[in-house]
Amino acid sequence: MKLYTIREFAEKLGVSISTLRAWDREGKLVALRTPTGKRRYTEEMLYRALGLKNREEPKKVVLYARVSSAGQKPDLENQLNYLKEFAAGRGITV
Template identity: 45%
Template structure:
């Protein structure tokens, strides 16, 4: 049978899982935003099941939106464009970000692309 401490991870592992620094986790704990278990030796341990990135974002961060941009220069590369979009979507989703992926097909020297204009206006 697993004890409660067997489900918990170190501060370094928790920071990595959330994509923040160890200092940030300590600050969140000091402010009461996050509760850590402590080992007999006084080391912090965190339950990964309770570490949801969206729970720790400030209101300003929650309103932020990430815009990712993918572009290829020719119709022959349309499959490459789809792969780029998938990679960007996966990365943004894993970071827990609210995001939008804008994609364009056309030369990098053509600044009149619809997606590029939309990106610059965002």
């Protein structure tokens, strides 16, 4: 887990070091402390401060289509094509 110094964290957020100290005092963004009292911040804190979810692995998406009989196989192909186009249109990786 990467820990950021107060200077690094302030640069990433685009705020001043004084702002981070104030947020820590106010309880808005409480920093971790080293044994010597230095403030440290994690990536999770960075994502939270930026209003983002934690970095996650992309979710896997599975397309499912079915037909009742082998005679409807052309319909199955149409369903799969429709689902693939739908996913691509939404920016979903299959």
